[in-house]
Amino acid sequence: MPVPRPANAVPASRWATRPAAATARTREDGTPxxxxxxxxxxxxxxxxxxxxxxxxxxxxxxDLVTYHGWTWVEVYQLDARGQATDRRELYVRPDGMRPTQAPSAERRAPVRRNARTSR
Known part of the structure; x- marks a missing residue:
């Protein structure tokens, strides 16, 4: 018999404080x-x-059941400057996700134009 849960129960996050042994990049079932x-x-x-x-x-x-080796993630899609442009939920294989640096938000100095004033 399943244990009753309150209606407002929130699933435990895998990113909540984890014991030191669980800091590896795999879950208990071996998937990343x-x-x-x-x-x-x-x-x-x-x-x-x-x-x-x-x-x-x-x-x-x-909280979503998926095929073995796949997962749902909530993400912000980044533009070329590293700014978030869209919030999305994606169905991905975590072992295919490549860690990278956020694109640099290089700011260019404003172009100064010589305003010619007539006297």
Whole structure:
């Protein structure tokens, strides 16, 4: 008989404080985790990424049942400057997610134009 849970029960996060032994990049069943951070998603992560995108992972959805080796993640999609442009939920293979640096948000100095004043 299942243990009754309150209606507002929240699933435990895999990123909550973990014991030292659980800091490896794998779950108890041996599949990799999608830790928070910045990743490059290519076809290795999912066939939908024929054009690679850079994302910042917010969290892994542990409340959804998936196929072995796949997971749902909540992410912010980043533009070329590293700014978040869209919040998405993606179905990916964590072992295909490549950690990367966030694109640098290099700011250029404003172009100064000589304003000619007539006297």
């Amino acid at each position: 985790r999608a830790d928070p951070g910045v990743y490059l998603l290519t076809r290795e992560a999912s066939p939908q990424f024929a054009t690679p995108i850079t994302v910042r992972v917010i969290r892994e959805r542990t």
